[in-house]
Amino acid sequence: MTDELFARPRAHIAPGAVHIPGWLDLDAQRRLLASCREWARPPAGLRTVTMPRGGQMSVRTVCLGWHWFPYGYARTVVDGDRAPVKPFPDRLGELAAAAVAEAYGYPCTDPYDTALVNFYTAGASMGLHRDSDERCDAPVVSLSLGDTCVFRFGNTRTRTRPWADVELRSGDLFVFGGASRLAYHGVPRTLPGTSPMALGLTGRLNITLRASGLDG
Ligand SMILES: O=C(O)CCC(=O)C(=O)O
Numbered sequence: 001m002t003d004e005l006f007a008r009p010r011a012h013i014a015p016g017a018v019h020i021p022g023w024l025d026l027d028a029q030r031r032l033l034a035s036c037r038e039w040a041r042p043p044a045g046l047r048t049v050t051m052p053r054g055g056q057m058s059v060r061t062v063c064l065g066w067h068w069f070p071y072g073y074a075r076t077v078v079d080g081d082r083a084p085v086k087p088f089p090d091r092l093g094e095l096a097a098a099a100v101a102e103a104y105g106y107p108c109t110d111p112y113d114t115a116l117v118n119f120y121t122a123g124a125s126m127g128l129h130r131d132s133d134e135r136c137d138a139p140v141v142s143l144s145l146g147d148t149c150v151f152r153f154g155n156t157r158t159r160t161r162p163w164a165d166v167e168l169r170s171g172d173l174f175v176f177g178g179a180s181r182l183a184y185h186g187v188p189r190t191l192p193g194t195s196p197m198a199l200g201l202t203g204r205l206n207i208t209l210r211a212s213g214l215d216g
């Protein structure tokens with residue numbers, strides 16, 4: 001747990017959507033951050049995603065296991081330097097399994113095989129969207145490092161209300177599966193300067209772990 005004055009309780013945000021504050025201790029956060037810095041290096045490193053209509057995402061991204069592009073998965077950076085995507089480390093698969101067990105109280109048997117690492121500098125945001133490019137309904141596991149953000153968790157039908165705004169801080173875990181697997185969600189803003197001093201990260205990193213359901 002991080003050193004909070006008041007412990008933040010775990011919360012069920014919607015059916016199948018669970019927020020577990022302070023799941024990663026500082027050591028685990030540091031190790032993940034060090035790995036993210038390695039993964040961000042070229043080839044197949046951190047990149048800016050261009051959307052089909054030409055707009056650029058303000059968040060920069062690096063993928064492991066499978067390369068996500070709008071809207072699909074590939075084994076190479078088809079919308080970038082065309083390099084093979086970096087492998088998905090076993091350790092992230094173990095982390096995903098532990099996260100699902102923590103959130104739901106039972107294990108998930110689907111093999112996690114892809115990670116999306118999102119890097120938010122001050123002013124970056126992510127619009128409401130659904131994670132719908134996977135062919136597997138295993139829960140999405142989301143880990144946050146650095147600056148706090150407002151994570152907007154909506155409903156499965158529309159991009160409009162009802163939604164819940166949840167503060168995700170460094171070390172927090174958020175899992176969404178079951179009835180919430182295809183809920184709209186996004187990050188309207190981060191709170192620059194809120195990253196824990198001891199972590200040594202300016203900005204916010206989000207690591208999203210998924211089971212793609214794709215072969216080979
Ligand atoms: O940064 C976050 O917390 C959310 C990221 C996300 O929704 C995604 O990568 O699909």
Ligand SMILES: [Fe+2]
Nearest residue numbers: 129130131185
């Ligand atoms: Fe998402």
